[in-house]
Structures are given as C-alpha cells and as structure tokens.
Amino acid sequence: MERGTRPVGDLPFLPGMRSTALPVRALRARKTRLRLGLLVLLDIWLIVLGSTIAYFLRYEYEFWSEVTYYEPIESFFPTLALLVPTTLGLLYFKGFYRQPRNAGWLTYLGIVLSSVTTALTITIVITFLYKPFYYSRLIFALAWAAIVVLLGLSRLIVHRARHRRWKHGKDLERVLVVGGSGLGWQVMHNLQTMPSLGYDLVGYLHEQSSASSNGDPETPKTVPLLGSLAQLPGIVAQRAIDHVIVALPSWHNRHLPEVVEMCHRLGVPFQVVPDFYELSFERVTIQELRGVPLLELRENVIQGWNYALKRAIDVGLVLLTIPLWGTLSLLVMLLIRLDSVGPVVFRQTRIGRSGRPFEFLKFRTMVNNAEQLKEELLEYNERPGVAFKMRDDPRRTRIGGWLRKTSLDEIPQLWNVLRGDMSLVGPRPAIPEEVAEYEAWQKRRLEVMPGCTSLWVVTGRANTTFEEMVRLDIYYAEHWSVGMDIRILLLSIPAILTGRGAY
Numbered sequence: 001m002e003r004g005t006r007p008v009g010d011l012p013f014l015p016g017m018r019s020t021a022l023p024v025r026a027l028r029a030r031k032t033r034l035r036l037g038l039l040v041l042l043d044i045w046l047i048v049l050g051s052t053i054a055y056f057l058r059y060e061y062e063f064w065s066e067v068t069y070y071e072p073i074e075s076f077f078p079t080l081a082l083l084v085p086t087t088l089g090l091l092y093f094k095g096f097y098r099q100p101r102n103a104g105w106l107t108y109l110g111i112v113l114s115s116v117t118t119a120l121t122i123t124i125v126i127t128f129l130y131k132p133f134y135y136s137r138l139i140f141a142l143a144w145a146a147i148v149v150l151l152g153l154s155r156l157i158v159h160r161a162r163h164r165r166w167k168h169g170k171d172l173e174r175v176l177v178v179g180g181s182g183l184g185w186q187v188m189h190n191l192q193t194m195p196s197l198g199y200d201l202v203g204y205l206h207e208q209s210s211a212s213s214n215g216d217p218e219t220p221k222t223v224p225l226l227g228s229l230a231q232l233p234g235i236v237a238q239r240a241i242d243h244v245i246v247a248l249p250s251w252h253n254r255h256l257p258e259v260v261e262m263c264h265r266l267g268v269p270f271q272v273v274p275d276f277y278e279l280s281f282e283r284v285t286i287q288e289l290r291g292v293p294l295l296e297l298r299e300n301v302i303q304g305w306n307y308a309l310k311r312a313i314d315v316g317l318v319l320l321t322i323p324l325w326g327t328l329s330l331l332v333m334l335l336i337r338l339d340s341v342g343p344v345v346f347r348q349t350r351i352g353r354s355g356r357p358f359e360f361l362k363f364r365t366m367v368n369n370a371e372q373l374k375e376e377l378l379e380y381n382e383r384p385g386v387a388f389k390m391r392d393d394p395r396r397t398r399i400g401g402w403l404r405k406t407s408l409d410e411i412p413q414l415w416n417v418l419r420g421d422m423s424l425v426g427p428r429p430a431i432p433e434e435v436a437e438y439e440a441w442q443k444r445r446l447e448v449m450p451g452c453t454s455l456w457v458v459t460g461r462a463n464t465t466f467e468e469m470v471r472l473d474i475y476y477a478e479h480w481s482v483g484m485d486i487r488i489l490l491l492s493i494p495a496i497l498t499g500r501g502a503y
Contacts, residue, residue: 426451
C-alpha cells in the first residue's frame with residue numbers, strides 16, 4: 001500500500017451517502033425492473049398475437065391448402081398455454097433479458113430464433129403425443145414465422161429507440177473508471193468516443209506511483225480526476241455511480257482485491273479490464289496447478305480442417321453470388337472509365353498468410369500517381385500506428401470517394417478469394433512497408449489469411465486505432481468459428497450501407 005494511503009476496505013461511508021446517491025440508484029434500478037417487466041408483457045402479447053395470426057391464416061383464410069377439418073380457436077388455447085411459458089422460459093435462460101447494454105440487434109434475433117424453434121418443437125411433440133391429428137401441421141410453421149418476425153421487429157424498435165435516447169443523453173449509465181494509466185486511458189477514450197454504448201463517464205480514480213521509470217502515462221484532460229483509489233466508496237456514493245470499470249496497470253495490481261471487495265460491499269456492478277499490454281497478446285487460456293494459475297497463449301484455430309472448411313465456405317459463397325457482384329463490376333468499370341484516365345483495376349502488393357506477398361485487386365479510386373504522392377502526405381496521416389489513412393485524401397478521383405464510401409471498390413477482392421489469396425473474413429491485408437514496422441506481437445495477425453471484411457470493420461472501420469485493430473484480428477484468429485464468420489458478414493452489410501468509418 002502506498003505511503004499515507006488508507007486501505008480501501010477501511011474507509012467509512014461519508015455522511016449523507018445513503019440519503020442522496022443510494023436512493024437515486026435505487027430509483028434507476030426500479031425503472032430498469034419496470035422496463036423489463038413491460039418487455040416481458042410485450043413478449044407474451046406478441047407470442048399470443050403471432051399464434052393467433054397463424055391460426056387465422058390457416059383456418060380462416062386456408063393459407064397454402066384447403067382445410068379438411070376445422071378446429072375452433074378455443075381448442076387452440078391449451079397449446080397456446082404451453083407455448084407461451086416455454087418460449088419465455090427459453091428466452092430467459094438464453095439471456096434474452098440479461099444482455100449487456102451494447103448488445104446488437106442480431107444477438108437478440110439469434111436468441112429469438114433458437115428459443116422459438118426449440119419451444120415450438122417441444123410444443124409439437126407434446127401436442128401430437130396426445131392428439132396426433134388435432135391440428136394442421138402447417139399452423140406451427142406459420143406460428144414460428146409470425147412469432148420470430150414479431151419478436152425480432154419489437155427488439156429492433158426497442159434497440160433503435162434505446163440508442164436514440166442515449167444519443168440525446170437520456171437513460172445513460174454513470175460510469176467510474178478506476179485507473180488512470182494507459183489501460184485506463186484507452187477505456188476512457190472508448191467510452192467518450194462511443195456514445196452509442198449508453199455510458200456517461202463521470203470521472204476516474206488514479207493512484208500516483210513511481211513503479212514505472214517513465215512515470216504514470218498521460219491521462220485525458222477532459223475527464224475529471226476524482227481522487228485516489230482509497231476514495232472509491234465515497235465517490236461511488238456521492239456521484240451515484242451505476243457501474244465501475246477497473247483498469248489498473250500491472251504495478252497497481254495489489255489494489256485489485258480491495259477494489260473488487262469494496263464494489264461487492266457497495267452493491268455496484270463492476271468489470272475488470274485485464275492488462276494484456278504487459279503480455280503482448282490478446283487472450284490467454286488459464287489452467288491450474290494445485291491452486292496456482294498458469295497462463296497459456298492461445299493458438300490460431302484456423303488451421304487443418306478448420307482452414308479447409310473456411311476455404312470451402314468462401315469459394316461456395318463467392319461462386320453463388322457471381323451474378324450479383326459480376327453485374328455490379330461491369331457498372332463500376334464503366335463509371336471509372338468515364339470518370340478518369342487510367343486502368344480500371346488497381347493492383348498492389350500486399351502481405352498475406354504467413355507473410356507471403358500477393359497481388360491485391362481493387363477498383364481504382366485515385367489518380368494514377370497516387371503512390372508517388374503518398375510520400376508528400378505522410379504528415380497528414382490520421383490513424384495512429386503504421387497504417388496510412390486520410391479522411392480528405394486529395395488523390396481520390398470524383399467517383400473514387402463514392403466507391404470507397406459504399407465499398408464497391410473492393411469487389412475485385414472476390415477474385416483474390418477465388419485465387420486463394422484472401423478469405424471473405426479475416427484481417428485486412430497490409431502493404432509490405434507497414435508489415436516491416438510491426439512489433440513482434442503484431443505479426444500474429446499474419447498467421448491467418450487476410451479477408452475482405454473483418455471483426456474491426458464491423459466495430460468501427462477506419463475509426464478504430466491500429467493497436468485495437470490488431471488486437472481484434474488476434475482475437476478473431478483465436479476464437480474463429482463458422483458462426484462468427486456468418487455474423488461478421490451480416491454485420492458488414494449495415495456497416496457498408498451506412499458508410500460508418502469509411503473514407
């Protein structure tokens with residue numbers, strides 16, 4: 001413990017903390033429970049509505065085929081009484097009502113699909129076990145479609161409305177960051193630059209230390225320093241903090257048990273950010289040796305049969321969509337030819353899997369001598385790190401800005417996929433000059449085949465820092481699955497349509 005610093009657990013509550021801040025937090029908690037209750041009631045009504053729509057489509061309008069035996073709607077009530085609680089129970093156990101604030105709509109849709117499918121399967125088995133010829137089989141298929149659509153649309157509306165309220169400064173969760181070093185700075189920077197998360201950064205706590213020879217790193221000037229770690233209980237109470245993010249550097253790890261214990265005692269939710277800066281990799285596997293934790297570096301999982309499966313899916317999807325992207329390619333080529341002089345396709349050497357160079361293809365969006373002009377523009381680079389990005393790049397052609405905004409300039413990369421140079425999903429390929437400046441840990445992104453889209457594209461595109469981009473690429477390589485690829489591809493569609501972070 002630092003000299004003169006009082007143990008966190010021994011600090012008493014400050015006068016007035018229970019009469020001011022705690023009721024405020026309790027009021028917000030009651031509002032949260034009320035909203036959750038209303039959502040549950042809404043879901044019950046939508047499940048009943050979807051089932052009713054299915055009944056009327058089948059028996060009243062005789063959807064798809066003629067009904068040979070008519071069942072009154074009253075006879076459907078027992079099945080409905082089984083379907084509603086089963087669906088709600090599955091939604092609950094799959095975390096539908098406990099998702100984090102930044103959970104995307106596709107996360108909710110995935111839970112809806114699996115829960116409704118399982119619930120209807122259980123309902124069908126039980127129903128036909130007792131009365132095998134009681135209902136038309138088609139009514140269950142219609143009920144599945146109607147319930148999925150209604151629940152999915154309702155969560156889309158709720159999701160958009162919630163983000164709109166956050167954008168206008170309403171219903172924000174008050175956050176306190178514990179730690180003012182480089183790790184804490186990154187957390188605070190992300191909270192400030194991503195208002196869509198719905199967080200209100202109140203301030204941070206920081207413990208001065210001479211453990212580092214370089215001193216404590218610079219902290220954001222726009223975020224108020226509220227005190228030291230020992231003042232955590234009083235700050236949480238006085239400032240009505242809803243959430244604590246602990247981002248302590250390695251030289252302050254001795255304070256972590258005290259901070260965690262105090263958060264438990266205060267009843268405030270908290271999250272701990274592991275200091276992977278010291279480890280130089282993104283994720284580890286934790287094992288145990290008689291109570292002693294052992295950290296093991298996770299390996300790239302896109303190897304062997306996983307690589308073969310990923311490659312087969314890439315080639316299949318590209319071949320299946322040739323009519324679409326082939327037609328778009330012809331239109332784009334015509335526009336480029338009419339807009340400026342030069343080749344339609346831009347070819348450049350990029351670094352692929354295992355550091356092997358390959359010929360990277362894109363539709364040309366810049367003037368012919370763009371690479372020569374780049375040297376004169378290096379001082380205007382807007383992305384920290386070795387990658388060059390410039391929002392108002394003067395080298396772009398008239399049609400080039402639009403092609404980049406819509407990502408249509410990247411269509412030729414599908415030929416790279418067919419040739420085996422790239423994958424549909426993977427780290428974005430870098431030029432040799434950038435790779436030459438990589439640190440040792442950053443070269444891990446070269447262990448997998450580069451992709452047309454990536455995890456960091458759907459999280460921020462060009463707004464992501466280079467270091468964050470590399471960490472996301474490493475995370476992708478260590479946690480790859482077919483489901484992850486499908487989700488990234490689906491999330492890339494709105495990222496492209498909205499042009500978020502693209503330039």
